[in-house]
Amino acid sequence: MAEYTLKVRRFQPEATDEDKRGAYWDNFDVELDPTLSVLDGLLQARDGEDGSLAVRCSCRAAICGSCGVKINGQSTLACKTQIGEAAEEAERKADGESTTSETGKPEIVIEPMGNMPVIKDLVVDMESTHWEKYRRVTPWLMPSGPPPEREYIVSAEAMVDVTQSVACIQCGSCVSACLSMEADPDFIGPAALAKAYRFVGDPRDGQTTERLYDLANDQHGIYDCTHCFSCIDACPKGVAPMNQIMRLRRLAGHDHDIQDVNNGRNHELAFVKNIEKKGTLDESLLLQESFAPGIKGKLLPTIRSMKGLIESIPTAIRGIRTGKMRSVPKLIPGVHHKLPGDAQDHVKRIYDKTEESRIELNLYVIGEGGEEEGAPGAEGVRAEDITAAAQAEEVTPS
Amino acid sequence: MPDHDVLVIGAGLAGQRAALAAAEHGVSVGIISKVHPIRSHSNAAQGGINAALAVDDSWESHAFDTIKGSDYLSDQDAVEIMCREAPNELLHLEHIGVTFHRNEKGELGTRAFGGASHARTYYVADITGQAIMHTLYEQLMKYADLIDRYEEWFTTELALDEDGNCVGAVTRNIKDGSMELFRAKAVILASGGNGQIWHPTTNALICTGDGIAMAYRAGAKLMDMEMIQYHPTTLRGKGFLITEGARGEGAHLLNAKGERFMEKYAPNKMELASRDVVSRAEQTEINEGRGFPDGTVALDITVVPRKRIHEALREIVLVGRDFAGVDITREPIHIKPGNHYTMGGIKTDIWGRTDVKGLYAAGEAACVSVHGGNRLGANSLLDTLIFGRRSGEDAAKHAAGRGIDRVSRTVLEQEERRVQAIIGRERSGRRVSEIKAELGETMDSKVAVFRDEEGIQSALDTVRRLKEEADGAWIDDRGTIFNQDVLGALELQNMLQQAEATCMAALERKESRGAQFRTDYPERNDEEWLKHIDVSLNGDGPELSYSPVTITDWQPQERTY
Ligand SMILES: Cc1cc2nc3c(=O)[nH]c(=O)nc-3n(C[C@H](O)[C@H](O)[C@H](O)COP(=O)(O)OP(=O)(O)OC[C@H]3O[C@@H](n4cnc5c(N)ncnc54)[C@H](O)[C@@H]3O)c2cc1C
Numbered sequence: 001m002a003e004y005t006l007k008v009r010r011f012q013p014e015a016t017d018e019d020k021r022g023a024y025w026d027n028f029d030v031e032l033d034p035t036l037s038v039l040d041g042l043l044q045a046r047d048g049e050d051g052s053l054a055v056r057c058s059c060r061a062a063i064c065g066s067c068g069v070k071i072n073g074q075s076t077l078a079c080k081t082q083i084g085e086a087a088e089e090a091e092r093k094a095d096g097e098s099t100t101s102e103t104g105k106p107e108i109v110i111e112p113m114g115n116m117p118v119i120k121d122l123v124v125d126m127e128s129t130h131w132e133k134y135r136r137v138t139p140w141l142m143p144s145g146p147p148p149e150r151e152y153i154v155s156a157e158a159m160v161d162v163t164q165s166v167a168c169i170q171c172g173s174c175v176s177a178c179l180s181m182e183a184d185p186d187f188i189g190p191a192a193l194a195k196a197y198r199f200v201g202d203p204r205d206g207q208t209t210e211r212l213y214d215l216a217n218d219q220h221g222i223y224d225c226t227h228c229f230s231c232i233d234a235c236p237k238g239v240a241p242m243n244q245i246m247r248l249r250r251l252a253g254h255d256h257d258i259q260d261v262n263n264g265r266n267h268e269l270a271f272v273k274n275i276e277k278k279g280t281l282d283e284s285l286l287l288q289e290s291f292a293p294g295i296k297g298k299l300l301p302t303i304r305s306m307k308g309l310i311e312s313i314p315t316a317i318r319g320i321r322t323g324k325m326r327s328v329p330k331l332i333p334g335v336h337h338k339l340p341g342d343a344q345d346h347v348k349r350i351y352d353k354t355e356e357s358r359i360e361l362n363l364y365v366i367g368e369g370g371e372e373e374g375a376p377g378a379e380g381v382r383a384e385d386i387t388a389a390a391q392a393e394e395v396t397p398s
Numbered sequence: 399m400p401d402h403d404v405l406v407i408g409a410g411l412a413g414q415r416a417a418l419a420a421a422e423h424g425v426s427v428g429i430i431s432k433v434h435p436i437r438s439h440s441n442a443a444q445g446g447i448n449a450a451l452a453v454d455d456s457w458e459s460h461a462f463d464t465i466k467g468s469d470y471l472s473d474q475d476a477v478e479i480m481c482r483e484a485p486n487e488l489l490h491l492e493h494i495g496v497t498f499h500r501n502e503k504g505e506l507g508t509r510a511f512g513g514a515s516h517a518r519t520y521y522v523a524d525i526t527g528q529a530i531m532h533t534l535y536e537q538l539m540k541y542a543d544l545i546d547r548y549e550e551w552f553t554t555e556l557a558l559d560e561d562g563n564c565v566g567a568v569t570r571n572i573k574d575g576s577m578e579l580f581r582a583k584a585v586i587l588a589s590g591g592n593g594q595i596w597h598p599t600t601n602a603l604i605c606t607g608d609g610i611a612m613a614y615r616a617g618a619k620l621m622d623m624e625m626i627q628y629h630p631t632t633l634r635g636k637g638f639l640i641t642e643g644a645r646g647e648g649a650h651l652l653n654a655k656g657e658r659f660m661e662k663y664a665p666n667k668m669e670l671a672s673r674d675v676v677s678r679a680e681q682t683e684i685n686e687g688r689g690f691p692d693g694t695v696a697l698d699i700t701v702v703p704r705k706r707i708h709e710a711l712r713e714i715v716l717v718g719r720d721f722a723g724v725d726i727t728r729e730p731i732h733i734k735p736g737n738h739y740t741m742g743g744i745k746t747d748i749w750g751r752t753d754v755k756g757l758y759a760a761g762e763a764a765c766v767s768v769h770g771g772n773r774l775g776a777n778s779l780l781d782t783l784i785f786g787r788r789s790g791e792d793a794a795k796h797a798a799g800r801g802i803d804r805v806s807r808t809v810l811e812q813e814e815r816r817v818q819a820i821i822g823r824e825r826s827g828r829r830v831s832e833i834k835a836e837l838g839e840t841m842d843s844k845v846a847v848f849r850d851e852e853g854i855q856s857a858l859d860t861v862r863r864l865k866e867e868a869d870g871a872w873i874d875d876r877g878t879i880f881n882q883d884v885l886g887a888l889e890l891q892n893m894l895q896q897a898e899a900t901c902m903a904a905l906e907r908k909e910s911r912g913a914q915f916r917t918d919y920p921e922r923n924d925e926e927w928l929k930h931i932d933v934s935l936n937g938d939g940p941e942l943s944y945s946p947v948t949i950t951d952w953q954p955q956e957r958t959y
């Protein structure tokens with residue numbers, strides 16, 4: 001048993017007390033075993049102290065997806081986070097600063113999920129922010145003909161593959177953490193797109209191309225994701241929504257050659273080419289390349305590509321202002337510097353290997369990290385290589 | 399006042415399957431759930447679903463295993479239906495998208511489960527329930543124009559007409575606290591089990607058996623209420639489940655001396671004997687001092703190849719890691735028997751019809767009875783789907799060609815007053831949470847794996863005292879929006895009514911059969927007790943009666959594994 005302080009962000013929509021109008025913080029002292037969960041702590045507070053503390057929960061075991069919250073700023077499930085670990089994390093974050101309570105213990109900060117309107121305390125509205133989008137991706141299997149007499153014969157791998165998305169419990173943690181969602185609330189979002197992959201990747205579905213075409217051309221679709229990894233970090237079930245989105249992109253752009261109205265495909269290709277050549281991102285070439293790809297594109301730019309290029313000038317300016325594009329000279333062709341030593345060769349090797357093996361970033365297929373057996377990915381590109389390359393890039397990934 | 403031909407209360411597997419079946423018959427359907435449907439407890443089913451689909455398997459073999467597993471208390475006509483219809487139901491699930499495990503040939507593959515003579519459990523990694531339920535929810539989206547969903551609505555009471563027919567239900571919209579009278583031509587209760595009456599339990603916090611209590615109050619009979627399954631492999635304290643799939647994949651049970659003790663109790667089936675048998679074996683080891691100091695024995699999964707563990711038992715790896723701090727691929731995990739499943743429930747016939755006209759029940763809330771004294775692993779999902787579908791079909795037929803009755807609003811007003819009274823209670827007496835905790839501990843210590851008259855009687859006395867206390871128990875939340883506190887008080891009343899019925903039935907059955915093991919009557923006694931105990935509400939208290947067990951082809955035999 002140990003004592004903990006829970007600092008809960010509360011909102012009581014019907015409160016009449018002056019100090020409880022609007023959102024406010026409330027502290028609860030609880031006592032429980034460190035291996036129990038933050039949800040157990042919240043329930044102890046609710047059962048013993050204040051029954052009006054609203055939090056959705058049911059299974060207590062990370063399977064129903066009810067209890068998505070932010071703990072110490074991180075989107076996760078309250079029932080899956082051990083309270084002892086949460087306290088240690090709080091301590092690390094506080095790092096001697098003033099977030100400790102009167103008793104001197106670090107406070108575990110618990111807030112409702114982000115990107116969603118709060119209904120009461122830790123209960124948020126997922127209908128408008130998630131379920132509508134879930135319905136948006138036509139979430140049911142659409143086989144092309146009548147079913148066979150017995151089961152569909154499909155490879156074991158294909159079923160295991162989509163099972164990673166099937167494992168999603170619709171908890172919303174990823175939606176809460178998603179940076180693109182913050183910028184564009186209409187973004188279909190990580191969970192709904194992972195759901196979309198579940199059908200696209202299913203060999204029994206007969207609408208693969210239509211689905212991909214739809215998702216690629218939606219202005220708030222697969223090309224709206226900025227690759228920030230937040231959803232992968234947040235997901236309690238190893239769904240890795242970003243990976244599913246990347247696979248949708250690969251299927252749409254590379255395999256089905258869908259030229260989308262968002263120019264997502266070309267932008268992506270330009271990016272890939274850019275790094276292959278330069279090792280780090282050369283913004284001066286990126287815009288040009290993505291809107292007017294190839295030599296032909298530059299000699300004979302289409303009206304659409306000119307328009308796209310002009311439309312993105314404000315983005316470029318904003319990029320310079322916010323420091324994302326670090327300097328004006330970077331926009332001048334030719335100024336971009338080279339990678340040190342033979343780093344560029346390493347980058348090239350990663351490209352070659354990736355082409356060769358086309359690894360699928362699927363935990364159900366490749367097993368957990370540190371696995372000594374059964375990881376086909378191990379013979380292809382190692383995750384460390386990819387991280388190393390990412391670190392070699394000195395610009396912030398966009 | 400929302401009107402529907404068929405109103406389904408509960409949106410787990412049984413409820414969603416019933417709604418879809420009714421919609422396929424062209425009637426309008428409303429489906430209510432106190433949590434978002436995909437948060438329903440059917441999610442938790444890790445292991446799989448049984449069906450005799452393989453060419454060398456037969457429905458007769460499945461039926462025999464089920465009947466033997468039930469300790470001959472199941473109704474054999476119902477078992478026969480379930481086992482015969484299982485293969486088609488399974489194929490239907492596959493056709494609508496469930497990503498069942500495949501073998502190398504791309505066909506459906508199986509795993510072994512307890513009490514079964516054939517490996518006939520179909521599965522999706524160890525998220526079978528979740529995978530099936532999310533797939534059914536997808537179908538609800540597909541049929542959205544026929545099926546209205548009421549997500550996060552809490553049903554407090556059924557509505558009856560003057561003749562005692564069920565014609566709707568009173569339901570509270572959790573988001574704003576408004577109460578509505580839903581009218582319907584037929585009502586299907588698919589509101590799940592009541593594991594929360596015990597503590598600890600593998601069941602989710604929402605498993606309070608509300609539907610069982612509502613049907614009981616509406617005059618329906620409950621059956622086999624004494625038959626409560628304790629699952630052999632749960633974690634101490636919080637009661638998390640380690641799926642039987644682990645033993646199906648070859649895991650061993652060991653006592654503190656490292657002995658594979660099942661050799662003594664079930665030399666043939668070993669760890670894969672029926673659940674009641676394995677739970678009793680463990681409890682005996684623990685009681686006789688061969689367990690670990692924390693009152694557990696060990697489950698050794700390390701004997702299963704690691705790759706296979708990651709592929710087929712991934713969820714268990716996470717449960718071990720997140721909730722017990724144990725890497726199950728490297729070391730044994732401590733487990734004990736824990737409350738898991740209610741075999742009993744609302745008595746129905748093979749079409750889900752209860753004793754109340756217009757009222758149906760399916761899934762864990764119902765008792766058809768296919769599980770009798772002990773349910774086999776992976777038979778419950780099957781039960782929810784088969785009898786969910788059958789109730790949906792029959793309810794649709796019942797509704798067709800019938801007008802919506804005029805329903806008196808009295809029940810609505812009465813329920814509004816009941817809820818308001820709880821919200822307005824004085825702060826005296828005990829908190830709802832305290833009473834619930836005492837109930838859970840009492841039932842887990844006295845109406846569990848081993849029982850005797852003294853213990854059950856004292857549990858019953860406690861339950862009766864708690865019932866009185868609950869009538870005055872107070873809550874903090876006085877609001878309308880998302881008032882979970884008041885729902886907790888309503889659930890507590892429901893649980894206490896069921897606990898009383900369970901104690902009464904357990905006291906009554908003076909023999910040992912399936913999950914009911916009476917140390918004061920340690921033998922099965924077919925002469926006197928090969929019959930169901932029914933409980934109905936008379937005034938404020940339970941009244942017991944009996945009904946015969948339907949026996950078709952399988953005469954009771956001695957049960958060894
Ligand atoms: C941990 C665990 C593992 C299991 N593994 C297996 C397995 O491998 N194989 C197997 O066959 N079985 C398994 N079972 C059993 C099986 O999961 C359940 O028996 C089955 O899912 C019950 O389904 P259901 O549809 O009857 O009820 P549930 O899924 O519990 O659904 C009940 C529904 O009713 C609603 N509801 C309840 N009360 C109200 C109310 N007052 N108002 C409105 N709505 C209400 C709920 O919101 C919910 O939607 C397992 C059970 C547990 C606990």
Ligand code: SF4
Nearest residue numbers: 178225226228229231
């Ligand atoms: S990777 Fe994409 S989907 Fe995931 S959180 Fe970042 S922007 Fe959102």
Ligand code: SF4
Nearest residue numbers: 168169171172174235
């Ligand atoms: S992808 Fe992960 S984080 Fe997102 S909703 Fe699904 S389970 Fe939750």
Ligand code: FES
Nearest residue numbers: 058060065067079
């Ligand atoms: S309570 Fe179910 S996911 Fe946390």
